[in-house]
Amino acid sequence: MKAQDIFLAGVGGQGILLAGEILCIVFMEAGLDVKKSEVHGMAQRGGSVTSHVRCGRKVFSPLIPEGQADVLIGFEALEALRWVNFLKKDGVLLVNRQKINPTTVTSGRMEYPPRIYDVLKKRHPKTRIVDGLKLARKAGDVRTVNSVLVGAISGEVDLPEEMWKRAISQRIPEKFVDVNLHAFELGRGR
């Protein structure tokens, strides 16, 4: 498998760090060098959260250079827009159909940008909207949105489905494994 740079963006509390962790386990199992970078602390109190996941024969920088990500996944629409610069021109953009207002919008000081999905599609032809919440509900638990999105990413990476499922089973508490595997399958299916 070739080197991959995957950029995850969303809002604190959406399970971005866990999703990044699962990606790393899969790439590690595939025999690749892996690095992942993210920021903890103050930024996590409902702020914008990102995770850079990189794999290849040998990875140096833990940060993806701007404009180089092969896949960018926005767990939230506005966050996809905020970080879209990191995606390369012909990269794949996955966007979860979910809108979470930042406090700058709820306080009435700014406006949530209209038509985000259209703007993104125009910019990156390989844009796909994922109905994360709907599929998670269908899987049986709204808290499995991040597994739905991991499923969506897995469709863009040339590795067997089994490896992804093993990583999920390894990383998620036993009693939630089945529902998360189901969510993963729904996210992966096109």
Place this chain on the structure above:
Amino acid sequence: MESTTTKLMSGNEAIAWGAYDYGVKVAAAYPGTPSTEILENIARFDDVYAEWAPNEKVALEVAIGACLGGVRTLASMKHVGLNVAADPFFTASYIGVNGGLVIISADDPGMHSSQNEQDNRHYALAAKVPMLEPADSQEAYEFIGLALKISEQYDTPVLLRVTTRVSHSKGLVERTAKRIEHLREPGFVKNPPKYVMVPNFARQRHDYVEQRMVRLHELSETTPINRIEWGRREVGIVTSGVAYQYAREARPLASFLKLGLTHPLPENLIRDFAEGVKKVFVVEELDPYLEDQIKALGIPVLGKERFPICGELSPEIVKQGLSGKKRKKPGSPPNVPPRPPALCPGCPHSASFYTMKKLKLNVMGDIGCYTLSVAPPLETMDSTLCMGASIGMAHGLDKALGPNPESRSVAVLGDSTFLHSGISSLMNIAYNRGTSTTVILDNRTTAMTGFQEHAATGRTLQGVETPEVDFEALGKALGIDSVRTVDPYEMKDLEKALKEEVEAPHSSLIIARRDCLLLKRGERKTPKTVDPDKCVGCNLCLLTGCPALSQTPDGKAQIDSVVCNGCPICQQICKLDAISDLA
């Protein structure tokens, strides 16, 4: 913890495993981003004693004491924590060690979660202790072993300096050692000339420190962690830490002098490298620490004229600096509204700050979640300097302005911050007959860094039950005239207490006590809702900054029932009874 050989680890986890495998017996810290997870991970090992100290100074003193007992020890802290611990740090350099002693400073270039971006490499220079800078998780693991060895061989504390992108990046780590036990026989041997720093003994020890620096210079020339990676000879890059990774990414074919031991620097190795390449760049984050020392050797280099001093580096910034050309941006994103971190829905601090704003108080603030109250719409915090500064500053402001009904001040800080460095300044108010009011926002945890225990939570880092500090009794014991406790959810009581105490001509302490909402995530209350027939759109409730509250298109308030935690704050603020439990 299981112990497989190759694992994905953050730099902080790798440091913890390194500490374990290389025989650390005692570890102490005060939580602070990006260093917190080091001690949290060490605490999981049954055969290591790990503790949260009330502050970094105490943590380092604990580690120094333990190392005099002959065991390997570690103290970790964020960069500004070393300012607090600077006093023991400088003289620990003189007394040296018995068992190995490593001090970890986790710097935060870019200030992801800090009040400044000081470059702590200067501390190694100033205190004359050797410094190691790992560039990834594998090195973080190995350098702990090396640091402990250097510490014991050269009779010195060792500074291990990491940055956010080393601490919080994950990479593969192969463990090279099984836990080492009993390197030295534990025990304390009396040795006043080495351990008692009265002037006469300290003068001898200063001589020793200078001799030690000479020997460490020799080590720096020969250690394999200071190495040349020859590539093309047009460009040579001198670098350390995570900057090495960015530079390797930007110029994979260049020649590199990769420095792992960055104090003292290997002068001959640097000269050899510079002579072997046409042009030398120094790529380093923050200050020109390497650059200034290399220039002092008379070697011309390109450094901060190409790379910024402010903020963290990135692969693209390094690439741009090396090429000297302005890089074409791949199309900037359209203007998007920022998503700053905010106080959680239902945070008891929101009630406290709403009330302080209503009373138009000058709020001398501090470091913690509550610092977020500086953001609109609360905009209540008027100063934030360093841990514990609020109380001293409020006292100073009050002494400067005298009793001034137009301008009343309060000091506001959290429970953990108060225990960190607020107690002595509260004592100062009582002692010097101050009339200031101090408010402890007591949410029973160290919230911002991820809910660490402290001396008032009744539990230690390793889960042992322990007595809780009694803030009320402490305030009285220090000589504070009026001490009272309120529940910030009872907003009338809170307002009354604040109003009375700031107006009273005596010193006072208000403890606004309510558990952090995130401590009891499971117990979600019924969310609130707004009755649109009663709401007139006065927007008072929106001034809390609660993320669950927003305006409808016709200007009335609305509550997002998914986000709302069911607290009574907005309900009490509403003068028209428009807010109630969702049916």
